[in-house]
Amino acid sequence: MKRIVASIFALLLTTAAAGAAGIDETINTATAPIAELIGKIVFFKIPLFGAQLPLVVLWLVAGAVFFTIYMRFINIRGFKHAIELVRGDYANPNDAGEVSHFQALATAVSGTVGIGNIGGVAVAVTVGGPGATFWLIMAGFLGMSTKFVECTLGVKYRNENPDGSVSGGPMYYLRKGFSERGMDGFGKFMGIFYAIGIFIGALGIGNMFQSNQAYVQLNHVAGGGLDGLGWLVGLIMAAVVFSVIIGGIKSIARVTEKIVPFMAIFYCVFALIVIFMNAPAIPEAIGNIFSGALTGEGVAGGALGALIIGFQRAVFSNEAGIGSASIAHSAVRTNEPVTEGMVSLLEPFIDTIVICTITALVIGTSAVADPNFAGDARGIAMTSAAFEHQISWFPIPLAIAGVLFAFSTMISWSYYGLKGWTYMFGESTRGQTIYKLIFCAFVALGCVVQLGPILDISDALVFLICVPNILGLYFLAPIVKRELESYLARIASGEIKKYKNA
């Protein structure tokens, strides 16, 4: 523990001595080849009709389509009931004080609504053209079913610790679920596979990508004044994360958790204003989304290329298939795991179908009005430029929102990663501190490295954890289906009653 602190300190000293501008570059050149290698392995591509289809994207799409059909479009037929559950219609007053459906959903949404919704969409549109938006929405829609399955399992197979707290998530349902089906050894293997995946993966999607894009937007607002100072911004962000997850200063996290939902609403309202200010461009922008989806004009790999990019960005944003949300949802105490699954299907809806689509329209309508509105800006800088086009001062609140989104996502993911870590190495405080320190170090690193390699590493790691998770979901889906049918039957027969709004 002391040695780690000392080495971090030594690293800081040497970097400070090496001169500010040089550090960012040094770290960059050192990490780029690593990113490339990991990316190559995970994104093994099969050439298909002129497009390069990464195997893992096919894996996700196939899973989402399968669960949608197998659960007979639970994403549509469960929607209304999900809203009733969140509203508390079925909440037993005697259980008041336990985690409510609303709270579990809000926490999980705070974890998923992040920079991906602002910056990730811009990346999708840049690489995949306007048509990528269509596939992004499609992926959100199908992802609702995957989310339903994984969150139901998360609650069903969670661990209740002797101290009364709960631990859940894919590592637990993989282990117990397979063990129930007589595949004890395989279940253990899968649980460990997933646990390793999530604690390493947390360093990418829930960490470096977030801090990187927050820094980019801050620098953009500062007019480039933070160029070469990524290491400093990174250290400050790492220090704040450190104070929350290691220092135990819960108030910061609590404040962020409270602000983020309002920020999300604020963001959507202003995005809609910008879209309406671009009103004449709306029909063409929407037209581009549909025509681009089918023709894939100007996109490498055509329509299929747009589809791949759309799905990739959607999963990166709503995390369906990754299994992370099921860790947060497991905390709900309910006799009916299916209810939590139903609630969780609102998550990809809010995250992808609502917020990502709005961002895509902001960018799309701006692009119709002025094709060169963003210059060569990418990621969040592009979204920011689209807002700036209509509301000149908006990049500043966007930067604040960006930092907060990034922060709340990092806090959530530090917890997800930690759960993977404790699954592997036990609950010892010392081990947990080691993981948290590693996590903070990566926050700082994220601000220094270029977006390209970070996206490559993050994508690769995230998709890596989809492999064990979705494989497990296929095996365990029949259990979920049985629970679902039984639950719906009891609703229909009136055995499960509403307490409110009946």
Added chain:
Amino acid sequence: MTNTYLVAVDGSDGSRRAAKFATERALASNAKLVFAYVIEWSPYSFHTPDELAERHKRREEEIERAQSTVLEPMIKSVKDQGGDVEVVVRHGHPAQTLVELAENHSATQIFIGRKGESRVASLLFGSVAGALVQTSPIPVTVVP
């Protein structure tokens, strides 16, 4: 049929006065007492993932604390005087939950202590007693 008096308690001096006052009335009129401890809580608040994971544990602790530090001494005092008393601990919006509990127990009257806040404070934050007076379907006695 005997009357039931619901008493809102929270460990404050005001609630102790209310409990004492209600106990005297109950003993005099042979009514049953229900001491209700409401822990303020909203199902629509936001939490971090580790707070969610520990929520069940915290809830048990909160209920346990209410029972042992506040309710048990109060019940003992009432029983020593020969009164009939029952307790309930519930999470929720204070005034709303008290009304629900009063209905569940078919109470005929609610007793509640006043915090004695300044006029500005109660204007800004509202008071449970004030809200209860506004919403209760049965008579409310506010004990100063």
